[in-house]
Amino acid sequence: MLSRRDEISVRRVRSLLTVLELNSFTQAADVLGLTQPAISQHVTQLERQLGFALLVRDREGLRLSPAGSSLLPGLRRLVAGNEAIVDQLASLSLGTEQILRVASVASFAAMFIGPAFLALRPRFPSHVLDIVEIDSEVTFQLVRSNEIDFGISSVFVPSPGLLFEPLCQDGACVVLSTLHPLAARSELGDEDVLAEPFIRFPSGTTSGNWLAMMSERSGLQPKTVVEVRQLMTGCQLAQQNIGLTIVPEIAARSCPLPGLAVIPLRDGLPPRKLGVVTSEFHQASQFENAVLSQLREMTWQSQDVQALR
Incomplete structure (x- = not known):
């Protein structure tokens, strides 16, 4: 068993992850x-430090052992955390006073967090977002x-130690x-779309969940031509007339591409x-x-959120 003096080397873990990613010791080097x-x-x-094999080789090349697979999320966090610290140190050495760490829905970040940060720059010129x-x-x-100071989420489930303050809906x-x-x-109906x-977009996302609801209530299945994970990619493909898609209103507003039309659904879906x-x-x-105060003011100005409280 590892003792506190046997701390895991980030350098060794980075080598392991790179070998796994490239399926080659030579390319990793x-x-x-x-x-x-x-x-x-x-x-x-x-492997010697942990006491078991992490990599095994088979006909398909290198892969993680069962023990290595169970440790993979933690090993990735170790390397990512180290890289984040190095980046933050570099920023602080250049005169940054504070780094505010935020996780956010991409569209909300573009529509609200960016403008809020810009409005506060005169008061906090040495702060980084x-x-x-x-x-x-x-x-x-x-x-x-x-690891972050606060998050902006649409999937909150009550959890011990966490607080949730509604800001807006779309x-x-x-x-x-x-x-x-x-x-x-x-306007468009389910059958039109x-x-x-x-x-x-993937299952589990807001767009994916809405699509599942539309399919269930109409009895129709979508004619999927492309699967994407990034909002901007989906909107750009729609702009090119490859197909259409369903996104939240704030997401559509955050991607105001020329040649892209935004049309409401005739039959509403849960916001x-x-x-x-x-x-x-x-x-x-x-x-x-x-x-946070700036975000509250901006979202209240954009829509009435009293019903959320």
């Missing part, structure tokens, strides 16, 4: 600027572990090319509710409080 024997030694030393663009339960883990809309035959319509080539996730044990800085 080239990427990391080391020799192949050095990479092999790092992996061997790490660090945004991680995610919208999943990973946000809760990051808040709880103090509904579903269809985005499609202005060249699409349906672009002149004032599901009869067309569809650009699909997406966005809010701030914080830890009840976290002590907010003056800069963080100023950003």
